[in-house]
Amino acid sequence: MSDMLHRIEPVIPALRRYARALVRNHAAADDLVQDCLERAVSRWDQRREDGNLRSWLFAILHNLAINQFRRTATRGQHVTIDEAHEHEIGQNAVQEQTMIYQEALSKLARLPDEQRAVLLLIAVEDLTYAEAAKALNIPVGTVMSRLSRARERLQQEIEKPADNPMGNVVQLRSKP
Incomplete structure (x- = not known):
């Protein structure tokens, strides 16, 4: 478990940047990264030993984002005014x-x-x-x-x- 954490931890900032660029929302990006890490940890034994860990994590993140985009397109995005942060509502x-x-x-x-x-x-x-x-x-x-x-x-x-x-x-x- 310790080895897994030491290998995944350095990739987290890059995953966050990529997620934020994809979803353009800090909270949603952090949730996406958390889902990615959860999936990576739960499926650690399914990865290829000879494969590139970084590209495997980015693939997981990308696929989760695509699934999220599809769900949002189907359902629409819902945010109540009470849950919206001031910077999300908009300001000049x-x-x-x-x-x-x-x-x-x-x-x-x-x-x-x-x-x-x-x-x-x-x-x-x-x-x-x-x-x-x-x-x-x-x-x-x-x-x-x-x-x-x-x-x-x-x-x-x-x-x-x-x-x-x-x-x-x-x-x-x-x-x-």
Whole structure:
């Protein structure tokens, strides 16, 4: 049991980052990681000894997230106003860095799920193509093509002019 904990523990921060990027909610991401760890511990004897532990954990997390997305799409997301945190209800960004961060997340969210997952695993979590392919249960060539398309599409999103270039500037009419 101690060996298992020593092997899993260093991967937890990366799992949390990936989960937060997927579900875009800190509490839901933490729940997803907890479910992933619970499943990994309960099925520890089912993993391959020669396999990569990191990609196995990411595969578990990814599959749990997909199942959660499917349930949410079927049932819809329900949050009572009493359970919602103030930051989840929404507030305007007060610092430029926060606005840039939100814009980057927004552009990332516009990517198709398959492309976003590959991009996050490769670029953020620093998995190899083979590890990402194993985690997503797809061929390495598919990982490479999805990554290429994701990078290209993200570049297009970044270069695209803003929807409202004037921001919140109010146009005033002058008197004739």
